[in-house]
Amino acid sequence: MHLIGVYDYTVILTYISLVSSLVGMVNAYQDRFSLAVCLLMLSGFCDMFDGIVARSKKDRTADEKSFGIQLDSLNDVICFGVFPAVLLYFRGVTTAIGIAALVVYVLCALIRLAFFNVMETNRQMTEDGCAKEYHGLPVTMSAVILPLFFAIGSLLPQTVSLVIYHVLPLAVGFLFVLDFRVPKIDFAKLFKERKSHKTAV
Numbered sequence: 001m002h003l004i005g006v007y008d009y010t011v012i013l014t015y016i017s018l019v020s021s022l023v024g025m026v027n028a029y030q031d032r033f034s035l036a037v038c039l040l041m042l043s044g045f046c047d048m049f050d051g052i053v054a055r056s057k058k059d060r061t062a063d064e065k066s067f068g069i070q071l072d073s074l075n076d077v078i079c080f081g082v083f084p085a086v087l088l089y090f091r092g093v094t095t096a097i098g099i100a101a102l103v104v105y106v107l108c109a110l111i112r113l114a115f116f117n118v119m120e121t122n123r124q125m126t127e128d129g130c131a132k133e134y135h136g137l138p139v140t141m142s143a144v145i146l147p148l149f150f151a152i153g154s155l156l157p158q159t160v161s162l163v164i165y166h167v168l169p170l171a172v173g174f175l176f177v178l179d180f181r182v183p184k185i186d187f188a189k190l191f192k193e194r195k196s197h198k199t200a201v
Contacts, residue, residue, distance in 0.1 A: 006067050010054040014068075014075050017046035021079040028090045036087060037147050043079040044143025047072075069120050073113040080139040081109030084146050085169065091150070092158075093165050101169045108173035109139045115177075134182040137175035145172060 024039030054060070054068050085102040093102060119135065149168055153161030 006064055006071075008057070010057050010060065010064070011050075011068065011071060013046040013050035013053055014071055017043040017050070017079055018075050020046065021083040025083055025086050028087050031090075033087075033090065033150075036090075037150055040079075040083060040087065040143050041147055043083070044140050047076065047079070047140045047143070066121065069117055073117050076113055076139050077106075077110055080142045081106045081113075084142045087146060087150075088165055088169060091153075091165050092162050093169070095166070098166050101166055101173075105169035105173040108176040109142075112136055112139060112176040133184050136178055136180065137172070137182065139176060142172060 020039045020043045024036040024043070027033075027039065028036040050072065060068075085106050088098075088102060093099070115135065146168075149164060153164055156164070
């Protein structure tokens with residue numbers, strides 16, 4: 001019996017990221033909020049390096065590369081679109097305006113990721129390696145932005161933090177779809193440079 005999909009080491013971090021976010025949503029529901037936020041950050045950490053792991057396999061077929069692009073974006077919709085919205089909901093964003101803001105946030109994340117898929121598929125037809133810049137704020141940044149604002153919000157009066165939590169998804173969602181260029185950090189290149197520097201020393 002043959003299974004559809006890819007199950008080798010090139011996608012393991014993406015699958016771990018998904019599991020982390022799903023478990024995080026359960027913990028948010030069960031009021032273990034700090035653990036849920038840590039799991040969001042773990043999903044973000046996995047996403048930082050999944051591309052490096054995937055590109056380490058030199059004999060990937062065109063279908064495997066395309067599968068990786070689609071899988072990564074579908075995973076990002078859940079981990080950095082739906083999961084942050086769930087966290088904000090359980091932080092008190094439950095008003096009609098708040099729910100609308102969360103819907104806009106997830107919709108913007110979805111639009112941005114669909115746009116990324118189109119751009120990345122077209123780019124890989126003409127060049128190798130990873131893209132040098134992003135269009136708009138990467139959705140993965142929610143794994144940094146949200147924990148930061150949750151930490152700030154815990155130090156503020158509840159009414160003030162609630163206002164911030166209502167505005168935050170609209171502001172971040174807008175940055176997802178705003179067409180400005182964000183330089184992409186090439187972690188693989190940084191590691192190689194650091195390794196060569198140590199060897200030289």
